[in-house]
Amino acid sequence: MTHPLAPRVAAYLATRMPAASDVSVEAMERISGGASRETYRFVARWREDGQPQKRRMILRRDPPASLIDTERRIEFEAYRAFAGSAVPVPEMLFLEEGDGPLDHPFFIAAEIAGFQASPQVLFAGAYDAVLPQLAMRKWTILGEIAKADPAALGLTGVMEVPALDACWTRELDYWEAVFDGDEAEPLPIARAAIRWLRAHPPPRAQKLAVVHGDYRTGNFLYDAAGEIHGVLDWEMAHLGDPLEDLAWGFNPVWQFGRGLAGGLLPQADAVAIWERASGLTVDPAALHWWTLFNCVKGQAIWVGSAAAFIKGGNREPIMIYPAWWLLNAQDRAILKVMGRL
Amino acid sequence: MTPEVPAVLAQLAQVAARNAAPGVPDAERASDLAITAMLLTLAAEVWDGAAARLVEENRALRALLGQAGGDDDLRLSALTAENHGLRAKLIEAHIAAEQSDDAARQDLIWAELLASTERRKLSVSLV
Numbered sequence: 001m002t003h004p005l006a007p008r009v010a011a012y013l014a015t016r017m018p019a020a021s022d023v024s025v026e027a028m029e030r031i032s033g034g035a036s037r038e039t040y041r042f043v044a045r046w047r048e049d050g051q052p053q054k055r056r057m058i059l060r061r062d063p064p065a066s067l068i069d070t071e072r073r074i075e076f077e078a079y080r081a082f083a084g085s086a087v088p089v090p091e092m093l094f095l096e097e098g099d100g101p102l103d104h105p106f107f108i109a110a111e112i113a114g115f116q117a118s119p120q121v122l123f124a125g126a127y128d129a130v131l132p133q134l135a136m137r138k139w140t141i142l143g144e145i146a147k148a149d150p151a152a153l154g155l156t157g158v159m160e161v162p163a164l165d166a167c168w169t170r171e172l173d174y175w176e177a178v179f180d181g182d183e184a185e186p187l188p189i190a191r192a193a194i195r196w197l198r199a200h201p202p203p204r205a206q207k208l209a210v211v212h213g214d215y216r217t218g219n220f221l222y223d224a225a226g227e228i229h230g231v232l233d234w235e236m237a238h239l240g241d242p243l244e245d246l247a248w249g250f251n252p253v254w255q256f257g258r259g260l261a262g263g264l265l266p267q268a269d270a271v272a273i274w275e276r277a278s279g280l281t282v283d284p285a286a287l288h289w290w291t292l293f294n295c296v297k298g299q300a301i302w303v304g305s306a307a308a309f310i311k312g313g314n315r316e317p318i319m320i321y322p323a324w325w326l327l328n329a330q331d332r333a334i335l336k337v338m339g340r341l
Numbered sequence: 342m343t344p345e346v347p348a349v350l351a352q353l354a355q356v357a358a359r360n361a362a363p364g365v366p367d368a369e370r371a372s373d374l375a376i377t378a379m380l381l382t383l384a385a386e387v388w389d390g391a392a393a394r395l396v397e398e399n400r401a402l403r404a405l406l407g408q409a410g411g412d413d414d415l416r417l418s419a420l421t422a423e424n425h426g427l428r429a430k431l432i433e434a435h436i437a438a439e440q441s442d443d444a445a446r447q448d449l450i451w452a453e454l455l456a457s458t459e460r461r462k463l464s465v466s467l468v
Contacts, residue, residue, distance in 0.1 A: 003366055029368035184343050186428040189454050192435055253467045306343045315352050317376040324342050324349075324383050328461040332468040335458065340451050341468075 003028035005102065006042065009059060012101045013044055013108075016094050020046035020053070037235065038063050041111055056113050058090065061106035064314050072097055072105040074159060078210070078237035079109070081153035086144040088112075088230050112230040115221035119256050122222065123263055133226030135264035136273055138217070141228060142249075143277025146209045146242035155210060159239045165204035167241040172197055172293060178300040182307035189331045190299045193292055193338065202289040205241035206280055213237050215245050216254045217262040243282065246274055247290035251298050252333040253326060292337045299330040342461075345421070346384050346391075353377050386464060394460045395420035402427040405453055406434060 006025040014023040028042035040059040047053065062072060076095045083089060091110040098105065116122065127134070150156050162170045176194055179187065213236025221230040248254075249262050249270070256263040261270045271282050306323035308314040335341035356377055360370045396412050399420065403410060406427065412420055431450065438446040 029366055030372065031368075185425050186432055188428055188432045188435060188450075189458070191432050192454070195436070195439065255467070257467050309344050309352075310348075315355075317353065317356055317373065317380055320344060320349050320352075320380055321376055323344065324380065325463070325465065326467070327343060328458055328463065329467045331454075332458045332462070332466065335455060336468060340455060341458075 003040075003042075005040065005059075008102055009042065009108075010044075012096070013046070013094075017046065017048075020048050022047045037061060056111035057093065058109045058111045059102075059106055060109070061102055062104040063316070064104070072107060074237060075235045076107045077155065077158045078212075078234040081155050081210070082145075082148070082231075085148070087141055087148075088228060089234075090230050090232075112221055115223050115229050117218060117221050117232065119218045119263060122217065123256060123258065127222075127224065127226075130224065130226030131264055134222055134228070135262070135270065137226065137228045138220065138262060138264065139270045139273035140277040141220075141231060142212070142215055142245060143274045143280075145212055145215070145231075146245060146274070146278040146280055148210050150208055150210050150239050153210065155239065159237070161208065161239055164206075164208060164241075167205045167208075167244070168197075168202050168289070168293070171240060171244065171297070175293075175297045175300040178304055182300075182304050184303070184306055184310055187299065187303070187331075189334050190296055193296050193334045196338065197289065197293055197296065200289065202241070202243075202286040203283060205243070207242065208239055209242035209245070211238050211240045211242070211245045212248075213245070214248065216249050216251075217256070217264065218254075241290065242278065242280055243286055243290045244294070246271070246282070247287055248294045248297075250287075250291045251294045251330075252336050253298060253329050288337070292334065295330060295334045295337055299327070299334070302326045302330055342383070342387060345418070346387070349380060350384065353380060383463060383465070391417055392420060395424050398457060398460055399423055399427055401453055401456065402431060405449060406430055 003025075006028045009028070010023050010025040013025070014020065017023065023044065023046040026043045026045060028040055031039045031041060038059075038061045040061070042057055042059065043054060044057050045052065045054050060075075073095060076092055079089045080092045083091060090112050092107060093110060094108045096102070096106050121127075122131075122134075150159070150161075160170075172194070179190065179194075212231065212234060214233050215231070219231065219233040220228045221232065222228055250267055254262055261267040264270075271287070274280075275282060302322050305319050306327070309319040309323070332341055356373050359365065360373050365373075392415055395417070396415075399412055402408075402424075408427075408430075412423060414420070431453070435447070435450045437443075438450060
């Protein structure tokens with residue numbers, strides 16, 4: 001059965017590939033998850049210079065309403081900035097910011113096929129022997145992201161450039177505003193955490209870094225040897241304090257109940273790997289601030305997910321599950337980081 | 342839980358009806374059914390204890406805030422509305438305790454906040 005979007009995607013590709021003829025889209029299917037973007041995989045076929053061509057591709061389309069609101073171009077440019085670097089990313093092919101071709105903005109990328117992303121699969125037992133290798137790769141790659149020069153990557157022209165001593169206020173202001181606009185119930189734990197964060201600001205960032213914004217187990221493609229083949233989900237990418245990115249993975253919900261950073265190894269070991277790869281140092285107090293901040297940010301995302309459902313912008317079940325599953329767990333994570341659990 | 346369970350169940354009924362129709366791509370039907378199953382499991386888990394949890398928490402919050410009253414209307418929507426009002430006042434009380442450096446009062450509030458997460462803890466909680 002042909003997916004309803006397939007002929008529209010084929011028509012779009014034909015406009016973007018002037019040397020191609022007989023463009024068609026096959027085997028199109030939506031990939032599970034994707035509460036922030038609708039994600040589809042498909043196979044594009046066409047003829048070029050008389051020869052048949054075939055390529056596996058990914059379509060990432062904005063939903064009617066998302067649990068996070070970000071600009072499509074920023075995500076696209078973040079992926080493109082790291083192409084061919086020590087940070088493995090899928091190749092970006094086409095960016096469409098208009099609503100005309102597929103009703104909402106989207107981009108199309110080359111598919112990195114044949115690998116897993118699921119934490120549940122990773123922790124089911126079959127990968128246990130390679131978890132240390134995977135952990136080494138995970139925090140080494142994050143260190144490479146932190147080490148990169150945003151200006152040299154061309155990202156200072158695309159993303160807002162905060163002052164080094166304003167990275168924390170920019171982020172905290174943004175996510176507190178999400179609570180103000182979206183919370184459907186009083187959240188006394190998150191509000192107390194925000195007050196603590198404002199009363200105990202972190203030191204200025206040691207450098208301006210690219211911050212992936214959602215770098216955690218589950219957002220990269222891995223194989224059975226413990227290698228990482230693609231870092232995904234850059235929709236919250238921005239410029240800021242590199243410790244923010246390191247600390248996002250230390251949000252206790254991303255331990256997946258295993259008592260280890262990212263479900264993979266002790267936090268101190270992860271920090272050591274990251275320091276070696278990035279050439280940066282970790283101030284424990286600053287890391288604590290950013291870890292608590294990331295618990296607050298996580299809660300804002302789950303609140304936004306619930307709001308998208310409640311306000312009617314997106315009634316898909318995927319919007320409900322993060323809120324039901326994680327709102328209380330995130331409160332407990334905040335208590336844990338604050339030393340009250 | 343937020344969103345409220347009745348609104349979610351109504352939506353899941355629509356999702357089930359949509360997937361009963363022909364022409365839904367297999368992968369999308371499978372995804373919808375899988376997440377529907379997970380949500381129904383969570384709804385089933387909280388159903389029996391929902392009213393008791395809210396009454397217990399509203400009672401604890403009134404005691405902490407020094408408020409009289411009780412829960413006469415035992416519909417979940419009424420209990421939840423009362424709970425939201427009390428938790429909003431708890432935030433105000435917490436701020437006041439911080440501003441007056443009342444450590445003992447703050448400890449009492451943190452103890453209630455911890456208890457509130459225990460009341461809401463799911464069997465699949467990650468923390």
